[in-house]
Amino acid sequence: DAGVTQSPTHLIKTRGQQVTLRCSPKSGHDTVSWYQQALGQGPQFIFQYYEEEERQRGNFPDRFSGHQFPNYSSELNVNALLLGDSALYLCASSHRTPVSEKLFFGSGTQLSVL
Amino acid sequence: RKEVEQDPGPFNVPEGATVAFNCTYSNSASQSFFWYRQDCRKEPKLLMSVYSSGNEDGRFTAQLNRASQYISLLIRDSKLSDSATYLCVVTSLSGGYNKLIFGAGTRLAVHP
Numbered sequence: 001d002a003g004v005t006q007s008p009t010h011l012i013k014t015r016g017q018q019v020t021l022r023c024s025p026k027s028g029h030d031t032v033s034w035y036q037q038a039l040g041q042g043p044q045f046i047f048q049y050y051e052e053e054e055r056q057r058g059n060f061p062d063r064f065s066g067h068q069f070p071n072y073s074s075e076l077n078v079n080a081l082l083l084g085d086s087a088l089y090l091c092a093s094s095h096r097t098p099v100s101e102k103l104f105f106g107s108g109t110q111l112s113v114l
Numbered sequence: 115r116k117e118v119e120q121d122p123g124p125f126n127v128p129e130g131a132t133v134a135f136n137c138t139y140s141n142s143a144s145q146s147f148f149w150y151r152q153d154c155r156k157e158p159k160l161l162m163s164v165y166s167s168g169n170e171d172g173r174f175t176a177q178l179n180r181a182s183q184y185i186s187l188l189i190r191d192s193k194l195s196d197s198a199t200y201l202c203v204v205t206s207l208s209g210g211y212n213k214l215i216f217g218a219g220t221r222l223a224v225h226p
Contacts (some may be wrong), residue, residue: 042216043200056211105157
């Protein structure tokens with residue numbers, strides 16, 4: 001049983017570019033949450049998707065957008081990249097809500113913006 | 115003020131020591147509480163949930179004080195393999211849905 005998978009594992013971009021990160025949830029999970037973790041900080045909630053809709057959102061600008069597909073996989077898109085967007089981006093999957101069950105994280109995508 | 119605040123660390127302790135981490139949260143409406151462990155450059159993994167009555171899992175004991183909005187994690191008989199960052203996590207209700215709010219983490223280094 002595959003856990004949460006993310007791709008790519010590492011990515012290097014330049015300022016102003018756009019990036020798309022991908023996530024496949026654990027089998028049986030239907031909810032995907034995205035987090036940004038800067039060096040030395042805890043993960044910061046970006047947004048959560050359920051039934052192909054953004055269910056809630058953290059304090060991130062509109063440059064950050066996402067999508068969930070019918071097979072529950074998800075994408076995170078970031079436009080007009082800034083140096084400060086350099087971070088580890090984590091995807092977490094759960095069933096319906098992240099509280100009643102254990103939240104499973106993928107190993108993340110390390111994004112470097114130069 | 116951050117929603118979840120933790121001891122900054124790092125904590126450097128010898129094997130066998132007992133170490134305690136503290137965490138405070140600002141949202142009195144938070145319903146669920148967790149400790150996650152994160153190894154360097156890896157994803158966070160759930161260590162244990164935290165209940166009002168306190169709970170224990172082997173060498174790990176977690177306590178919750180709702181009145182003080184305070185959470186703790188006690189590790190007894192530290193092992194080298196306990197070296198990691200420990201993240202305090204609380205839930206935040208928004209728009210009818212819960213999301214997890216992470217603290218910045220406390221780094222633990224256990225040495226021989």
